[in-house]
Amino acid sequence: MKADAYGHSLALCAPAVVRAGAQWLGVTSVEEGVHARTVCSSARILVISGVFPGQGAAVLKHNLTPVVWDETHFAELESAARAANAAPQSIPVHLEIDTGMSRQGIAPEETANVLKRFTPQSPLRLEGVMTHLYAADEADGRITGEQLARLELALTQIKSAGHSVEWLNVGNSAALLGGQAQAIGSLAARFGMKALLRPGFALYGLAPKVEGAEDDRQLLTEQQLKPVLAWKTRVVSLRTLQPGDTVGYNATFTATEPMRVALIAVGYGDGLTRSLGNRFALLVRGRRAPLIGRVSMDQAVMDVTEIPEVQSGDEVILIGSQGGETITAFDHAKAAQTIPWEIFTRIGARVPRVAV
Ligand SMILES: *Cc1c(COP(=O)(O)O)cnc(C)c1O
Numbered sequence: 001m002k003a004d005a006y007g008h009s010l011a012l013c014a015p016a017v018v019r020a021g022a023q024w025l026g027v028t029s030v031e032e033g034v035h036a037r038t039v040c041s042s043a044r045i046l047v048i049s050g051v052f053p054g055q056g057a058a059v060l061k062h063n064l065t066p067v068v069w070d071e072t073h074f075a076e077l078e079s080a081a082r083a084a085n086a087a088p089q090s091i092p093v094h095l096e097i098d099t100g101m102s103r104q105g106i107a108p109e110e111t112a113n114v115l116k117r118f119t120p121q122s123p124l125r126l127e128g129v130m131t132h133l134y135a136a137d138e139a140d141g142r143i144t145g146e147q148l149a150r151l152e153l154a155l156t157q158i159k160s161a162g163h164s165v166e167w168l169n170v171g172n173s174a175a176l177l178g179g180q181a182q183a184i185g186s187l188a189a190r191f192g193m194k195a196l197l198r199p200g201f202a203l204y205g206l207a208p209k210v211e212g213a214e215d216d217r218q219l220l221t222e223q224q225l226k227p228v229l230a231w232k233t234r235v236v237s238l239r240t241l242q243p244g245d246t247v248g249y250n251a252t253f254t255a256t257e258p259m260r261v262a263l264i265a266v267g268y269g270d271g272l273t274r275s276l277g278n279r280f281a282l283l284v285r286g287r288r289a290p291l292i293g294r295v296s297m298d299q300a301v302m303d304v305t306e307i308p309e310v311q312s313g314d315e316v317i318l319i320g321s322q323g324g325e326t327i328t329a330f331d332h333a334k335a336a337q338t339i340p341w342e343i344f345t346r347i348g349a350r351v352p353r354v355a356v
Contacts, residue, residue: 001036002028002048006204007271007344008229009353014040016355017203026198030055033064046094046169046198049104056080060091067130067169069096069105074117074124081123088121094128094169097154099147101134108154115161128167128196129155136174139212144180148187155191168193173202177221178210201341204228206329227328230320231347233266235284236299237312247301248293253278261292262304264316269297271347272318273336280335284316285309286323319343 005013010032014025018040025040027033028049036045047066051059056076059066068074073093081091095114098105106114118126131151135143151170158165168188175181176199188195201208205228207221241247241255262284268274277295281288282302289302289310304310319327329340336343 001025002032002200003345004349006200006341007347008204010035011039012353012355013203014043018043024196026200030058030064030066034058034062037062037064048198051076057083060084060086065092065094065127067094067096067104068124069098069114077124078122086123088123089125091123092125092127094130094167095126096130096132097151099131099133099150100143101132103132103134105131108150108157111154111157112161115158115163118163126158126163126165128169129158129165129193130169133171133175133180136172136178136180137208137210139178139210139214141180141183144175144183148183152187155187155193159191165191165193167196169196169198171195171197171199172208173199174208174210177202177207178213204344206340209330227319229329229344231318231351232320233264233270233316233318235310235312235314235316236263236265238262238304238310246293248277248296250294253293259303259305260308260310262289262302262310262314262316264300264302265298266316266318267296267298267300269348270351271343272300273332273338273343273346276332276335280332282316282318283320283322283325283327284314286325288325289316 001010001014004010014036024044024046025036026046026048027036030047030051033045033047045064047064051066051073053072053076057080059077060080077091096105098107118124131147133144133147170184171180176197181197185195202225205226207225239261241259241261243255243257245255247253266272272295274295277291277293281290284304285307287307289304289307291300292303293301317327319329329343332343333340
């Protein structure tokens, strides 16, 4: 649910996944966790990316479950627990192990040392062990195998120190759909733990591209999932251009013949990638209309010469289907040289999110 549910709206999506049976929500920060708590009063909320000094009280007050690995996380949570007179073992935390991404977590070799913090008197309870797979979208599984082996080293130390931990918290959408859920599940079972996967992207109805996957498997997941988001705007007004007329900032488009163009109410301030000007097409009246000229902050212009029935107020599709045509977040990502995760999370706050 991080990044406002990948741009889809936490307020709309978090209650929807809880209604569908989700018991845990994952967010990145304490701020996001507090927001998630306002829309979901009872779900567990995992705060993935650390606790800053001063945020411990909010973690306790809103019953958030932080991922911890740094000395500052322990210090902050322990002092908030003292201030709140929290009972021993009353604050569940998930300890992250760095199995190779070098982003978050303790080295497996540090595990025994860090475990000393989890005394019976500590207000913190080691409820989960977490790591993040950084190449789950690579079909050969080599890196994931190495990461799980490093994780196993840490789990062995945790077990021999006498801790029994409930959750093995590993794996994103690619791990879930790319066939690694099995390996995660059996690792968890070997240590008497339950597997907790953290799919994000797939929740929104898209399958990550698995590098080197057999096409059949990729297609299967694509057919089983349905994107939940459509992104729409409308035609503001139309005008006719004469040969020699130019369009937009810096005149990057010049008409060479009479044209009909539509002004649309979306720009880079809404998340439409600026570099798509003169390089992408959107849908109106079920047909593709090329973006011409530069994309402005608030507006863009489409060539609708071939679609003469277009009128002011017509619906324009940036992502979604119209007639027999479809534009996906993958199409935007390819044209913008990025990944669909970034396309979704850049859709601006001023674009209203509406549940249908
Ligand atoms: C974002 C994130 C996920 C979800 O990744 P998807 O590829 O969107 O499924 C899982 N775990 C962590 C730690 C993340 O940061």
